[in-house]
Amino acid sequence: MHTYGASEPREIVDAAITAGLHAIAVTDHNTAGWCDRMAEAARDTTLVVLPGLELSTAEGHLLAVWEEGTPAQHLEDVLVELGVVRADHGDLHKALDKGFADTAKIIAARGGLAIPAHADREKGLLRLAVADRINQTLLDDAIGAVEIVDLAEAEKLKVRVKGRRELAVVRSSDTTASGASCHVLHGIGHRRTWIKASRPDLCGLRHALADPALRVRLDKPGVPEHTVIESVTVTGGFLDGQQFQFSCDLNCLLGGTGAGKSLLIELVRFALDQQTDVGDFPQVRNEVDSRLKYALTSGSTVEVVLTRGHARCLVRRAYFEDGSTQPEFIGDTEQLTGLSGRIAITGFSQGEVIEYARTPVGRMALIDAALDLTEFEIREADAADRLDDNGRLIGSLESKIAQVRARLETLPDVENRLAELSGLFDGETIKMQAKWSAEKALFEPVVGIPELKVTARTDSGDKFRRSSAIADNRDLYQRAQAAYSQLREAIEAANAQLAQVLLVVNKELVAIRQEWLERYQTFDRELAEAVSRIDVDNKGLAALRTRLVELQTEKAKLDAQQTQLNDELLPNLTTATSYREELLAELIDARKARRKRREDRIKALNKLMGGIVRIKMLSENDDSAYLAELTAIAKGSHLRAPVLRVICEKTLPVKLVRSFLADDVDGVCTATGAERKHVETLFEHVREKGAIEDFLRVQTLDLHDGLSVEFRKHANDGYVPIERLAHGQKCTAILIIALADGTDPLIIDQPEDALHAPWIEEYLVAKLRDLRGGRQYIFATRSPGLVVSADAEMIITLTSDAKNGVVEATGSLERHDLNALTLYHLEGGPVPFKRRTVKLGSSMN
Template sequence: MADILAEQDGPRASHKIRRLTVLGGFWDGLELDFAAGLNCIIGARGTGKTTILELCRYCLGQMQSTDPTRQLQLTKLIKANLDRGTVEVTIETRDGMKYRVVRGSSGEPEVSDERGSPVEVSLSRGQVFAADFYSQHQIEDIAISPRAQLEVIDQFVADEIAGLDPTRRDVISQLEKNSADIHQLRQAIADREEMLGEIPEIKKRIEALDVGGEQADDINREVALKGARDQEKRMLKRADDTLAGVVDQFEGLSRMVRGFGQLVERSEGENGELFERLHMVLEAAGNDAVGAIASARKIVEGARLSVEELDRQLTEAHGGQEQRYTELLRAHQDAQAQAREGARLQTRLNELLEQRRSVERRRKELLELTKKRGELLDRLSELHDKVFVLRQKIAREITSRLEPDIRVSITQFGERGDYAERLREALKGQGRHYSTLVGRIEQNMPPRELVRLVERSAVSEIATTLEVRDEQADWLIDRLRGAEDGKLLLDLEALQLEDRPKIELRDGGTYKDASTLSTGQKCTTILPILLLDSDRPLLIDQPEDNLDNAFIYETVVRNIGEVKARRQLIFVTHNPNIPVLGDAEAVFVTESDGQHGRLRTRGDVEQVKFEIEKILEGGAEAFLERKRRYGH
């Protein structure tokens, strides 16, 4: 991986927002063409500057927020300002591809090429195009949210993480199915095992039966043979059921491969011939596969016919054998009751033995699933390790760029809030003080280790690790095993603890966690990180909020000057230092009559210096008064 945050000597390829157009609503008729460097949106308060950024964010499908209240606020803002109109954003990827993204007040973003032809491009995962949006006060929120801090760090290695995400999602999906299958198998085994406890008792009762009389051996043999006939019918039914299931699977597989030809559409672009060949390859593969499946199905259906014929022959044979059994009992009426009881017990024993075979098959399946689960968990852990290495590298690079004032570190698996919450839910309401116990588990025992010890009933080991009595450890094991019918342990085992970032600011010679700082210090800590190099446009609503002018000049403006040649910046601001000292390539001046917003003018700093002076500095008189007071 290249040093994402290393100092750059010149421009590099980056994503850009080229144009914003709005039809309908508060900003009806708005057209903004953004520069590749620094863009500033200025205007009096209440002229809808913030709405411009939020419409852009909405159009690109980046409105999602982990805070439900914030999400509701954004949704209301868009609904109120867009009404039934549409917003269109033209974007350019770092590869030079241009797309038009259109979105109405409802529905999802629709993407087309420069000519307006729809294209199958998704913006949801940021793999084609991504931008970083930060609303007013969101910078402060980042300082107190480890999850938000992690998102900021991940943005610097978004492509590398995105490359791992499909595999991670696939492994997690497989794990979820694996958990469901294991839980279902365990339940099925548990349900049948209780019945299997009857087997020894039934065998004893069969052995204890005493038919008596001179024909006792013949009667006992016939009773045994009757039991064997019952078992034979069960074996044939098992074979037929299995073959029937395979035929059903063939039917589903045939439907799937018949659709190979529809996996791709014929392309109208320059590569149409290539896709035509691909379509032919897939259709041919589907036809060949259908033929192969039909041949295999014919073989299995032939086996079913043979089973049916054997079943007919067996039924015929059983008929004569049952008649012999009935005649023997009729001749020895004194033994009929004992013989019938023996036959009943033998039939019940056969049922239980069939269940035992079913349990044994399920246990083998369970072993395979458990082995597969271990492999999936190891694979997921490896993928998480790779993500952690990426995050750790970025944390070090951020620190090297911003030290000694700011430093960033990452603790692997340090975010354990979800883990603790699952444990609290499982243990609450038990009449014990479980909060302390949950805290000790959270700090000293990762989920997979906890599950391993609970499943082994390792009372002493758990008690020693958690520094509790054996009685409490035994209670913990019993409670966790029974929680959610045993599913909790599966969920805990697959729970992936998230990494936890720590961002600190040097204050008075010591480093302090960003979450403990004052509002101004929080922004002082986070904003320089957001302003580091990236290939994603950075859009911030009033980055100067809660910052003093000295910091804006010394840090914000200096960083803008360094990064704007390599990263597009779009700021809504009330601070003149940002557009003037940042030498903005484009300044957009807004105004409003209270019902609609309007772009009053646009241009570079020189072209709109009168508006900057009037709106942001207070006008020429304010300049003269400051000169009189300060002497310069």
């Protein structure tokens, strides 16, 4: 060992630890002399030491590695079996009479792992002259992996065995370093291999080499850039005192019915305030709430630790049956929360996947889940509020215009009767009387102005009275509170001043009206006296004059209303209608912008799904609310449902109401094919019923974008709409979208529900294996495919008694206890698994 620059085993152990290695294999040529000494030197350290040999076979160098703790004597016995007598142990030039494959078989039979050494260098496997011999050796099951020096050889080897074997390729330093002509201590770890295993012993190494695509890397893994749920701690309730640790990749929760798997999924969603929307899927949400109510006591808390890169955050939330607290964030919240103030995850409760598959609008929630649509929601809500205000104004104007026009229908009759009476009196008298009558219509209504107040929305300021989600933003909350307080004070002061002025003005108006009435009464007495002097023959002129005054007053009122109609009501209606079009443009623009963002995301998703699933946007797809509103408004009009259905299907709410305001019956008939009498009946009914405001509100209805999902089994098949798929196929399509969608943690309770077993392997497992490394997955499952074939990094098994659920074991499949528990929970135990293996095994050959 002096050739390594070390005289004591501990020096090599320390050098390996300093280099950041977790395990090393001691493989001297034809000797196990240092194996026991190295194991002893590493006993009080974290370094795993695997004993081994480097053998000179008849074809080249071969590494043989055994499990940690295997005594050197066992390795020496294997050397003797291979033909190296004890006297020749340590002889660098002693070669075996067997080649790579035959030697590897003996090593495997004796519990070891065989790896051709430095295959791309001198005395390496790839330097054999016969290519067919190289290929035969690479495909031999006794060969556990191939060691290379140059990274470029890794891809070449994969191509060489593609479709015939998934062969692991590894690198190790051989304690050499750049520029060194011999083995050197600082060369330890110069070339290395990263493997995924709960422990880097031979058991962990075997599992990694059996699935190299997911467990073996020749480049250093980076720090996960995606959000990771690191741990969940529960206090109180069914899982009281339990802590769950998760990997940054695939996690699977196993256990019997009622052990707490589904509950844990729901606790994570509860803590992060990412539960199923009760508006979207009320049945699923009610089931979840019932589960939480049963499994948690009032005051129970859930703590979730999350990381992203080097950022770290703890989220704590307490459960109360009558209203739970909001999540509390501690740590690097700015780096983990979005604009919504929440940490984004994608979660599916049990049965929720199929709910997404049922309707196009429901499926759109999959797209919206990873989008921040707050900007568009605010714009849309603002435009809708202003449209409601505008609708009330237009409704009021339409009502007033209808009333005025009804009154003005009597004007010709009043004018005729007035002309007949006017001939009986002096012309100047009539003119003067008419002037006083006109003023009477003006002054009589002056009885005071009703209460006036300045109004403005200040309730939005209440939300800033809460604790700030981000501590550093507390000053902004305080400034917002101060601004709203200033506004409220100004409104109160303005209203107080307005009330004082209004009192003075109303007193003055009452006095003005009273003085006018006194003057009119004086004129009226004088006119009555004049009529008495004229009516010497008792022709009844006094009574006729009274009627004349009534007609003149009525004419004055009607003239005033005609003026109001022409100068005020109709222009105001035109202005309000024009402004409504501007508001509608704002509303439509907000929805178009939201639709564009969805379409961009759909394009990105389609690229990620590899052609298995294709999704499309269905603009303004759901007219159910439109039909319901129109049916309610048309109630009592005797219009039949098919007529209303045709109108809904053939014209949008914006256009229908626009035609109503323009009294464009023909336009609606042309667009919908409806009979003229039906459209006229609808429009007349709206006006007669006084439902103009309700009808205008129909314009703000969101018909909701929908999502068309199409699925194809194979590349050469055509796409089939999700509505025509079987239950399990629908779920598969939705899950493929979820798997391809983003980097937020994906949490699903029993994703395999209703899925055909081959589809789990062909689609879900295959997709999971392709996507690994860029996202965290947490599944409560009973599927061997998802746990074993997809190679779960972290398996958590739960068990329970009548009162509590507890963690039974955690780890990955290479751990014996986890392997046995996984076999039990997924297959029912060794006996049924062996029985199935025997009966179905013939199909494997």
